[in-house]
Amino acid sequence: MTPISTLHDEFRGRLIDAGLLIPAGIPGLYARGAGFERVLDAVDGLIIREGADAGELTPGGSGYQLYRFPPVFPRDLYEKTDYIESFPDLTGVVNTFTGTSADHRALLADRAAERPWDHHLSPGDTVMVSSACHPLYGTLPNPLPEGGIAAEVNGYCFRHEPSADPMRMQSFRMHEYVRVGTPVEAAEFRTAWVDRAVRLLAGLGLEVEAVAANDPFFGRAGRLLANEQLANDLKTEIVVHVYGEDHPADAIASCNLAEDHFGRNFGLTLADGSVAHSSCVGFGLERITLALLGVHGLDPQQWPAEVRESLFP
Amino acid sequence: MTPISTLHDEFRGRLIDAGLLIPAGIPGLYARGAGFERVLDAVDGLIIREGADAGELTPGGSGYQLYRFPPVFPRDLYEKTDYIESFPDLTGVVNTFTGTSADHRALLADRAAERPWDHHLSPGDTVMVSSACHPLYGTLPNPLPEGGIAAEVNGYCFRHEPSADPMRMQSFRMHEYVRVGTPVEAAEFRTAWVDRAVRLLAGLGLEVEAVAANDPFFGRAGRLLANEQLANDLKTEIVVHVYGEDHPADAIASCNLAEDHFGRNFGLTLADGSVAHSSCVGFGLERITLALLGVHGLDPQQWPAEVRESLFP
Secondary structure (H helix, E strand, C coil), X not given: CCCHHHHHHHHHHHHHHCCCEEECCCCCCEEECHHHHHHHHHHHHHHHHHHHHCHHHCHHXXXXXXXXXXXXXXXXXXXXXXXXXXXXXXXXXXXXXXXCHHXXXXXXXXXXXXXXXXXXXXXXXXXXXXCCCCCCHHHCCCCCCCCCEEEEEEEEEECCCCCCXXXXXXXXXXXXXXXXXXXXXXXXXHHHHHHHHXXXXXXXXXXXXXXXXXCCCCHHHHHHHXXXXXXXXXXXXXXECCCCCCCXXXXXXXXXXXXXXXXXXXXXXXXXXXXXXXXXXXXXXXXXXXXXXXXXXXXXXXXXXXXXXXXXX | CCCHHHHHHHHHXXXXXXXCEEEXXXXXXXXXXXXXXXXXXXXXXXXXXXXXXXXXXXXXXXXXXXXXXXXXXXXXXXXXXXXXXXXXXXXXXXXXXXXXXXXXXXXXXXXXXXXXXHHHCEEEEEEECCCCCCCCHHHCCCCCCCCCEEEEEEEEEECCCCCCCCCCCCEEEEEEEEEEECHHHHHHHHHXXXXXXXXXXXXXXXXXXXXXXXXXXXXXXXXXXXXXXXXXXXXXXXXXCCCCCCCCCEEEEEEEEEECHXXXXXXXXXXXCCECEEEEEXXXXXXXXXXXXXXXXXXXXXXXXXXXXXXXX
């Protein structure tokens, strides 16, 4: 059996040779070439059409409200997600320089002498967005309007996990649909979107499967959290074998029931005063694009006709 | 005369009321709403068509090669830009947690006691992208191919400058065309793109002007650098009065001659062994979108017919 690291190197090498990805200098960071972006934009377009079609899952069928967040969000909202508790190793906190000209000269002197200079910086007021929906909860009206909220969120996510596997990038785009409402609304939304996501991705010729999953919580305490998440069926991943049946499948989308986690932490209440529940479905745009390139080959002109018709209508 | 801060508040308030921007929690950070993105995407499309039309400014007329970079790039490439020397206050260095479970418990204990916890983090290997073209130079082949390089770069930029002025965001998208070649090729590219950018933006009904400009270099030494940049005519900004003739105009695009700065720092040589020169034109996508909304009103349906035809052909 070919070791998975060999398959990673081989797939990454082919993507680079074809100009689809351009290595940006460290593991897990790439510029995307024109051919890659053409497929990714088409995947994104398909997800947007699916979202429009899924308007019945929004309050009063009114459709999703779009929020396109920048790749950083305020530190005090990041604090409320408890991400530093669960995923410290994936976190990216932004530091900057707030000193005087004299402080700056001291920084440059250290730098010129090839000494560390980070101690001249201070924690800034922003943190990298880790999941596209994290910046959302702090911007919602409170109490929520009658019927709750249905949002479409699209943005860059950062996770500090350098890897030679092109499926595991440090910076990637995620397209999410999010529901904030009653416990029943949140749960039904998740269930309905599992079916939609499976159908959408299977329609692209990907042999996907919906599986119960857990997040990669940090450390020993993290194992308990992961078991709890599995036991309570809070996370469903849509996975596909990009490296063949002999190797683990990769998640390309995930449907998550957050229960009252964000409602509690962000103090979000429903019109009746109860704590809001939430759920979301996230499509990993780079991962879906890579899965298509891996399964159908690097030249979209050669893909099965029905896949091409779905993506480039 | 209305104070500029009042005009900032008033414009920002109208953008928020119309759902075009959604405040993300701190000054200068916003989610973009659907109406905003529709205009921004149309502006981007127009810039892409202009770039295709400007193919004669690329080696052998072969067209621009697209690089879509993520919002962070490697720290050792950031070091080579000398940005920390010129713009430390705008910088965003990414920190992360690389410790053990015990270190993590110590972090969480500090956090639970509401003490600072950043000292448990370490400098990561990425830095926020400050100008869309900065990640490019470290990825180029060296020596450069015959005729040099012409690239199209599109991505998020970060600048730590919290502001109540919606024209000054901390995180925004920039679409650039970049030329790396001989001194003459770089200079001619800049000159040609000044004309193109003025024509393109004037065609959108914006009363733009091309003016000699300087970057906001930090500190007292920075004033010398700014004067030198002005004296050597290295930066041309395309500006427009968004807040009326009584107030300073805002730059919505800039054309920059970097001379051999990036060539020297990244060790880039031409086929003949000489140090490469470079120049670039950057379009600020949020700023152009905001200028259109400010000048023509918040409802694109009501914009002049020729502007609508240019943007939504």
